[in-house]
Amino acid sequence: MREVYSDIIQFRGSHEEFGYKQGVLLKNSFTVLNRENQWKVRKKRFLIDIDEAKKEITAISQPIWHELIGLREALEWSMERVLAEFGGYRVPYNRSGCSIATGTNYLIRNYDYHPKTYEGRYTLFQPNDGGYAVMAPSQRITGRMDGMNEAGLAMGYNFMNRKNPGPGFICCMIGRFILETCATVEEAVQLLQTIPHRHSFSYIVYDRSGKTMIVEATPRETHVRSAIRCTNHFEQLAKENRHHLVDSKRRLEVLEESQRKELSAKEAYSLFNGQHRGLFSDLYSSWAGTIHTSMYFPDELKSWFAIGPDKKPFVIDFGEWLEGKDVSEERITGGIDTDVPFLHMDFPADWSRTK
Secondary structure (H helix, E strand, C coil): CEEEEEEEEEEEECHHHHHHHHHHHHCCCHHHHHHHHHHHHCCCCCCCCHHHHHHHHHHHCHHHHHHHHHHHHHHCCCHHHHHHHHHCECCCCCCCCCEEEEECCEEEEEEEECHHHCCCEEEEEEECCCCCCEEEEEECCCEECEEEECCCCEEEEEEEECCCCCCCECHHHHHHHHHHHCCCHHHHHHHHHHCCECCEEEEEEECCCCCEEEEEECCCCEEEECCCEECCCCCCCHHHCCCCCHHHHHHHHHHHHHCCCCCCHHHHHHHHHCCCCCCCCEEHHHCEEEEEEEEEECCCCEEEEEECCCCCCEEEEHHHHHCCCCCCCCEEEEEECCCCCCCCCCCCCCCCCCC
């Protein structure tokens, strides 16, 4: 068991200023150095067209493009390199796990992935140049893998497959777009039906109305359904599924059985974060180990967050933060039983190592 942390990054201001601050924090960091080494042994299966990326990003959010400009200025990189790392358009994605469920006034998810990709950043950002304020852990710096905005819209996504990728955005940038530009489930669904998707994912959205919708999305089509649980296989677009779905279906069965009666928030948290309850995974070297548990409460504008299993959640009162009261802690810590290196904590954490 080793201690793992996530830095709490709080910012109020413009997107470009936020991008610049993040670039300053990233410069010469393990995150940047490890990614640089990772690209030396991994083949880039995409091309970067700056004009096309700008067109696609600004069609949804002009301010996020300015955040990328801020990153470029602070890091002193070319825009092509910034887009390759943080642009979220036409970039690759690896396999992962993840389980999500909703209940009365909550959305909860386990984020299952590989430690060598984990950035350890929990962001609270209140822009003054457009877009909703959002609290969320980040991925690829500009992206969000789950989160909630000031309107009370919560979001998470689950990986399905990388078959036949198309031109479009990856999951974490799509998550960012949802949280910064949508206030309701209906608005999120509309965005997900129109945005170009690079890979195949299910996006789960939940708001203060208590409505949950799941959008099954691929580069070729989308399907919208109503459900309160989701793992790593499509229910409707079944032809797009991977062949090996045993663990995904097992976790869905755990959720179905557990949700035969309505789970309280504490019961749901115990189910997801409990190491031996059937959802928490220790498959870190297989790209499917649970790193964090996130829980969002739209009515209260609060979140629970934990790194590792059987952990008392770290509580963030987003409503208070929006009124100007900063989170006093600088880091969230937890314990994870793995010797696989973490991107933001260890060097090297590249793909030349066997774990």
